Amino acid sequence: MSNADSGVRPGRPTTRNREHVLETAMNAYWQEDRSAVSVNAVCGLAGVSKPSLYREFGSEDGLTAAVLARYGQTVLASLQVLLASPQTYSAKLDALISFASDDPKMDAGCLFVKMRANRSRLGPQTQALLTAMEAKLQRHYAGLFTEAVERGEWRGGIATDLAASYLQEQLGMALSQRAAGKNPDAVRACLELAMAVLR
């Protein structure tokens, strides 16, 4: 009688599973800022009790890191695919510009960029993962430039490390502006200006 009313099953109703919680938390952290979404809110959105979440992820930091890892595997992986594709250097730059300024998937900005901007507010696990992901992305960007030089598609003149760092910052800035609601056309115009020096 304690649980029979309202038709809710008592034992198994709430916890969907790790995947579902990760998905929900990722979307919440992505839309709105991460520090604007409490653990309580995630539990409510995902329909999971707080102890369940803590059993699965250990702490808020653990959850955040897991979310960031998942984001890297789903969203950022497509960036790496793009960079590894057999397109022209110039075509890849165009694709990057479109990705950052037009892609509707990035309407709310980029979770990676947002976390990077508020790094100091994150826990140690998340910060460490963030550092690793930055380095990985940086290597991919650098590869883009070295490849372009080898193929003779870019005259170079800028150290590949500097160019990679510059590219990462410019893309991050464009994604930040989109997260702030700036008109995509304006974002694209700024980004084209910034990329001109890389052509």
Add this chain to the structure above:
Amino acid sequence: MSNADSGVRPGRPTTRNREHVLETAMNAYWQEDRSAVSVNAVCGLAGVSKPSLYREFGSEDGLTAAVLARYGQTVLASLQVLLASPQTYSAKLDALISFASDDPKMDAGCLFVKMRANRSRLGPQTQALLTAMEAKLQRHYAGLFTEAVERGEWRGGIATDLAASYLQEQLGMALSQRAAGKNPDAVRACLELAMAVLR
């Protein structure tokens, strides 16, 4: 007997004045992020009781807006002086680059930029002031470019509004990177790359 011990004067000891609170809060918000400094912390740092602070500023939003206004009058004003000086267009660009990447006063970044990055977390007064300040800065930047075109120091080719927006974003990005602790030389290198398109 209630107040005679420890030599503390009861009636007049804490509140220095509005200036002192503003100065303390500005430094605290500037170093560390604003959302990392609570009203309680400001009171403790300034040696003022919470009711005194609320009597003077009305709310946290009021305090934040007052701090931002003061920041505009002290720090950002020097930027406007720089822009209005009778230097060459190219020299002004160099000065802006140095300001954002080398000036030790900007070691902890720029309070204006930091608040702009976390706009959604701020109160309505502060947001409104922020918008006004953005527009003002934007006008000053645009003036820089129209003047350069008039004087024949810049061939133009970019709409002044776009150039002004681009300049504001690039300077903001450089200041964000400095706030994140990035090596000033690296910041300068990136900023020089970004400014090349404006020369």
Add this chain to the structure above:
DNA sequence: ATGAATACGTACCGACCGGTACGAACGTGC
């Protein structure tokens, strides 16, 4: 059927948040 192991959510913890009620201490006019 039954006892052990497991998985779960209610209800709570202390800390801190932004904000305020209220009485004590003050300078001032008389």
Add this chain to the structure above:
DNA sequence: GCACGTTCGTACCGGTCGGTACGTATTCAT
């Protein structure tokens, strides 16, 4: 000396935070 209006800080408010103790429901081996 003394009442008065003003100015101050103590001590509190309700709410939310991240995190957990603990009783209960379920599952499984036997």
